[in-house]
Amino acid sequence: MAPREPGSGIDLVRWALALLLALCVERGLALPEVCTQCPGSVQNLSQVALYCNNSSNLTLQARCCTNWKGTILGLDLHNCSLEDPGPNFTQAYTAVVIDLQTNPLKGDLGNTFRGFTQLDTLVLPRAVKCPGGHNAWENVSFSTSNRICQGQKNLCNSTGEPEMCPENGSCLPDGPGLSQCICTDGFHGYKCMRQGSFPLLVFFGILGSTTLSISLLLWGTQRRKAKTS
Structure with missing residues (x-):
């Protein structure tokens, strides 16, 4: 069998795999x-x-x-x-x-x-x-x-301070001197006053139908302009 010449397909594949491995390791260790x-x-x-x-x-x-x-x-x-x-x-x-x-x-x-x-x-x-x-x-x-x-x-643990969050919300620290209010389960909306989970399906349904209607209207308008030109 004839000796394998340098630069053969197998050598190129091995070189490519080694380079890919080196790049992955470098990316994983990158600061x-x-x-x-x-x-x-x-x-x-x-x-x-x-x-x-x-x-x-x-x-x-x-x-x-x-x-x-x-x-x-x-x-x-x-x-x-x-x-x-x-x-x-x-x-x-x-x-x-x-x-x-x-x-x-x-x-x-x-x-x-x-x-x-x-x-x-x-x-x-x-x-x-x-x-x-x-x-x-x-x-x-x-x-x-x-x-x-x-x-x-933790400002949320401060005593003698007025309530930072509404009754249906909980306070979470958010950095030095900062806090945020998160609605408890079952409440949402302004000051967590609305009971029940946020209606995602209704919200995205309305958003999708509105976007589709506007798109069809614009498409029809552009098509009429194209016919009259």
């Missing part, structure tokens, strides 16, 4: 964009590094501390010349520790942390207020260069 939006790595003495090094199950990668699933538990964007955290910041909504000190941050950061319900320690430039204000945190401390917000409070 979220927020971890690499700023060059450098986490400083050894930062709050994020201290938190991450306390557990053998956590890993420091670029600017993030992640678990084995790739979930972001710490984010260190200190000294990144940021005026705002950026469009990819919501990727870190699972973070427990975030460091944003030494950045020229501008504006109110309240809505920036919407959905960050796990956040427990936030390091900011001294001139920047904690999102939600002092009442949203158990402790707020200062140093010469930064402000540290610690212990995010």
Whole structure:
């Protein structure tokens, strides 16, 4: 049997499979964009590094501390010349520790942390207020260069405050100083006043019939115009 020449069909198939496998592995290990939006790595003495090094199950990668699933538990964007955290910041909504000190941050950061319900320690430039204000945190401390917000409070558990949600709704935390009201089972609509499940079939039936009617009307109008032209 003649020896197989280099570049035969089998070799090409093997090369293609190896390349595909390498691309899949690389994609699976790729970090979220927020971890690499700023060059450098986490400083050894930062709050994020201290938190991450306390557990053998956590890993420091670029600017993030992640678990084995790739979930972001710490984010260190200190000294990144940021005026705002950026469009990819919501990727870190699972973070427990975030460091944003030494950045020229501008504006109110309240809505920036919407959905960050796990956040427990936030390091900011001294001139920047904690999102939600002092009442949203158990402790707020200062140093010469930064402000540290610690212990995010659950506004839904606040005592002595008026009811934040209607009688048929339940309160859920939604980030520092933020909450949302979710209708309990069997209620929907404004202030959860309507009883029964939301009529999805009726809603989409009406929406579909309306869309079909408008489409037929436009088609008929265009067809008449085409005949008269």
